[in-house]
Amino acid sequence: MKTNSQLENQPLEYYLSLKYPMSIYPEDDGGYTVIIPDLPGCMTQGETLEEALENINEARELWIETVYESGKKSIPLPSKRIAI
Numbered sequence: 001m002k003t004n005s006q007l008e009n010q011p012l013e014y015y016l017s018l019k020y021p022m023s024i025y026p027e028d029d030g031g032y033t034v035i036i037p038d039l040p041g042c043m044t045q046g047e048t049l050e051e052a053l054e055n056i057n058e059a060r061e062l063w064i065e066t067v068y069e070s071g072k073k074s075i076p077l078p079s080k081r082i083a084i
Helices: 012-017 049-070
Strands: 023-026 032-035 043-046
Touching: 012 049, 032 049, 043 049
Parallel strands: none
Antiparallel strands: 023 032, 032 043
């Protein structure tokens, strides 16, 4: 099994292909909030569940691309939570 330090040299496409677990919360006033706990600050909202899931996919990609291109910290691997 590879450690995080061994994964640091992976191409961007590798990280973009990873499946991260997410938490979905229905809002009292309608819509949904979606958070990816493994990627600090990666969250979004949507009027419908479909929109929220589309938005979180875009947010995940932007989060990973930004961290990857900055080179300042490593990208965490998905936790063992159940991913959808």
